[in-house]
Amino acid sequence: MVRRIARPSICPIIKTIPIINQSMLQEFLDKKLNATDPNAPVGTSFNPSFKIFTVANVLSFSRILLTLVFFFLFIHHADRLLCIALYAVAALTDFLDGQIARRTQTVSWVGKLLDPAVDRFLLFTGVVGLWWVGDLPLWIPLAIVSRDALVGLGMLVIRKYRPRPLDVLFIGKVATATLMVGFTWLLLGMPQIAGLGIINVSWLPLLNSETACPAILIVYIGTVLSLATGIGYLLEEIRVLQEALFDKMNKSDQ
Numbered sequence: 413m414v415r416r417i418a419r420p421s422i423c424p425i426i427k428t429i430p431i432i433n434q435s436m437l438q439e440f441l442d443k444k445l446n447a448t449d450p451n452a453p454v455g456t457s458f459n460p461s462f463k464i465f466t467v468a469n470v471l472s473f474s475r476i477l478l479t480l481v482f483f484f485l486f487i488h489h490a491d492r493l494l495c496i497a498l499y500a501v502a503a504l505t506d507f508l509d510g511q512i513a514r515r516t517q518t519v520s521w522v523g524k525l526l527d528p529a530v531d532r533f534l535l536f537t538g539v540v541g542l543w544w545v546g547d548l549p550l551w552i553p554l555a556i557v558s559r560d561a562l563v564g565l566g567m568l569v570i571r572k573y574r575p576r577p578l579d580v581l582f583i584g585k586v587a588t589a590t591l592m593v594g595f596t597w598l599l600l601g602m603p604q605i606a607g608l609g610i611i612n613v614s615w616l617p618l619l620n621s622e623t624a625c626p627a628i629l630i631v632y633i634g635t636v637l638s639l640a641t642g643i644g645y646l647l648e649e650i651r652v653l654q655e656a657l658f659d660k661m662n663k664s665d666q
Contacts, residue, residue, distance in 0.1 A: 462520065468513035471505045472526045475534060478502040483537040486599070487544045496599040502534055503592055532560060535588065538595040547598050547625070549615045552635055556591075559642035566649035573656035584641040590634035597627030 482498040506527075513519045539556055542548040607621035616632075618624035 464520070466513065466520055467516065469520060469526060471508055471512070472530050475502045475505045475530050478505070479530075479534050479537050483541050486541045489545070492599060492601055496596060499534075499538065499596060499599055503596070506531055506534070531588070535591060535595075538592075538599070542595060542598055547601065548628075548631070549617060551615055552631060555635055556638055559639055563642050563645045563649075566646055570649050570652045570656075573652055581641055581644050583637060583644065587634055587637035587641050590630060590637060594627050594630035594634050598625055598631065600627075601625055 478498055479502050482495055482502065485498070486492075486495045536553075536557065539548065539553045543550060543553045602625060604623050604625055605618070606623055607618055609621045610619045613620060614622075618626070618628050619632075
């Protein structure tokens with residue numbers, strides 16, 4: 413018979429993160445625990461640990477700091493090569509922290525919560541910074557932020573019906589990677605080429621007659637993919653709600 417190891421309380425972790433609503437975090441972690449395998453080795457993806465200061469988590473915290481420094485320097489028109497170096501290093505830590513956590517068996521609940529949040533923070537600061545200095549039309553940051561807000565709101569609604577989070581869509585990973593490539597190139601800001609004159613609207617630089625960096629085309633593609641991913645998540649959330657309501661109706665009829 414396999415011996416089950418008693419889990420430590422998650423309260424110490426929650427108390428160290430005062431900026432997060434503690435009751436919501438407690439509920440989230442309790443539900444996430446139900447989806448894990450308590451017999452798997454501690455620190456694996458199937459049985460995350462409750463450690464806070466792991467190498468992977470320190471990298472995630474450092475990504476927040478690098479992102480803030482990048483944003484401050486960029487909107488104050490510091491050297492673009494310096495800004496792109498900071499942004500690239502921050503993006504690189506996104507790859508490293510996950511690899512280190514899995515390879516050293518130090519996957520943690522804090523990391524599982526922190527990593528995706530910091531990823532979006534990095535993406536948002538990039539898109540807002542580029543809009544701030546005039547390299548992006550306003551509709552792009554509005555579209556990306558609104559998409560994430562709607563999907564996040566939907567996930568809050570369905571979590572009482574389905575404790576396990578929605579599976580990550582592959583197209584979502586492609587969208588994020590495409591946007592990161594486009595934003596990083598836009599940070600460089602060159603070369604600048606003449607507008608193609610395909611369409612006569614002010615909110616599509618380069619496709620109109622306005623001079624812009626070719627990276628804007630990659631950002632357009634990434635934005636379309638991101639919106640398509642958002643629609644996919646919303647449809648899945650609607651399906652979960654419909655199934656939950658259907659099950660509730662069936663139980664009430666019995």
